[in-house]
Amino acid sequence: MEKLQYIKKFGESYMDIAEEIRRIEEELKKTPYNKATQKHIARLKAKLAKLREKAQSRSGGGGGKGYAVKKSGDATAAFVGFPSVGKSTLLNKLTNANSEVGAYAFTTLTIVPGVLEYKGAKIQLLDAPGIIVGASSGKGRGTEVLSAVRSADLILLTVDIYTLEHLPVIERELYNVGIRLDQKPPDVKIKVKDRGGINVTSTVPLTKIDKDTIEAILNEYRIHNADVVIREDISVEQFIDVVAGNRVYIPSLVVVNKIDLADEEYLKYIEERLKEFGKDYVLVSGNKEINLDLLKEKIYNKLGFIKIYLKPQGKKPDFDEPLIMRKGATVKDVCEKLHRDFVKNFRYALVWGKSVKYPGQRVGLDHKLEDEDILTIVIKRS
Incomplete structure (x- = not known):
């Protein structure tokens, strides 16, 4: 009986958080950005970041059974994408793993590791279960999947030739669980004190954030006395990342699978769209083993x-x-x-x-x- 009451209370709490997230997201969409509203918008974004962290912890974002994989080898790269884009096939062709393959969604139910040996390096590759829209809020056990790939050294954003529109969705879901792709940690130092208020020092002109906004964000995190030193022109989101302190910064590579199903003209169209996305990419076919050596080379180079x-x-x-x-x-x-x-x-x-x-x-x-x-x-x- 006590367990049932706990589950009921837990579920209600999570639903309350999800509803509050939706409310703040709607308010952000409706609020015009100008000098008068920038402090209010910064507070909303800080609240949203805190709520998302709560939602992840309530929905099991710490990782569930079968999702914790011990890192091994010289580095780890993780295939992340929607179901049925061929992640398991790629893993099997590149490594010694045996990830189940099927022509239907959600074949992979746990994170499957394999080892790619290339140029003397042993690279652990992970095949993660497919994510869906809303994964970062817990849908489809998404927070468990996304949390498990936080420790990867490289994220392989995996789509097929018909699902390029998934790329910004995947990136957004990763962003919502604190994964920053192809970024470096902002050059900001915050030293919390017992008294003296908020003192902000910047070595460069700040064009995207001001002292009042910095104070508003810190107050949202219950920090009222601190020395802040900023050495680059950061945004509101970057400052929130620094205050939150639990972000990870990981390089990425876009992997477009199933190119054997496209003709030359359609492949040119795909490459144009990928250039607009602005990330390094590779076109492959797991089934036909096209460009797999190029994929290995790209993974190796990206891992530095x-x-x-x-x-x-x-x-x-x-x-x-x-x-x-x-x-x-x-x-x-x-x-x-x-x-x-x-x-x-x-x-x-x-x-x-x-x-x-x-x-x-x-x-x-x-x-x-x-x-x-x-x-x-x-x-x-x-």
């Missing part, structure tokens, strides 16, 4: 891999089997990948290559490595 050649002390570098890392990797990242005790017992490292001023330069754990650097790690001996 670099090769690090390890050189044991007193020996030659191993040029045959480089260590595959991501761009921006540090010596510490390499140590953590090689052995869990390497960081604890680290003394120093020697580097030859583009990241240092002279060959064999001695560096610490925080040193950033470049592609094709040669690295020697010196550890304490027990």
Whole structure:
């Protein structure tokens, strides 16, 4: 009986949140943007962001059974799209996975992992269940799917030649669960204080947001005393992202499947539409295995891999089997990948290559490595 009452209360609470989201969305549509309304609009957007986070947590956005996948390999890329666009076929052709394929919607009911081995890198590919409109609000277990792909290093926005109109829909659903595609975190620092009010410092002219709007957003998040330092011309939405603090920034690649069903003229039309969308893309056919090597190359390049050649002390570098890392990797990242005790017992490292001023330069754990650097790690001996 208590469980039934809890479920009833839980459901009512979620419905209340969904209704409030709809109400604010309608108010935003009806409110004209001008100098007099910009502060009010910013408050509404901040409220909307908070409500969406609540809705995700109430609808199981933390991930459900079968949706938690342990990351493995050198990086992870996830196919995300509507049902029946061929995500499972692509996964099966690119990896060692066995994702069920069918000519009907919702064949994939859990997230299926596979491993693509390419140019020495092991890339984990995920086939996520198809999402639908409203997925970010919990429809079709959408929040569980979308939350599970938040940890991916690359999002593969997957459509077929007849469903290009799904691309902005997928992007919007991802946006609503805090996934920012092809963006970098805004260069903004917020230091909350006990007193002193809101102090805003900007190193660049702000054309999309002003101090009053910044204060309004912070107050909506119950922050009344803080030092804010802004180093780029940010928008209201970007500032809300910084305050919310739970956004992830992931690169994307558009994958258009089933090109074997189109003639040359229609493919040209598709490419024109994709150029308007403004994202990097690749046209493929999973069934006919067309352009799959190009897709592998694009995935590899988008993930920003670099090769690090390890050189044991007193020996030659191993040029045959480089260590595959991501761009921006540090010596510490390499140590953590090689052995869990390497960081604890680290003394120093020697580097030859583009990241240092002279060959064999001695560096610490925080040193950033470049592609094709040669690295020697010196550890304490027990």
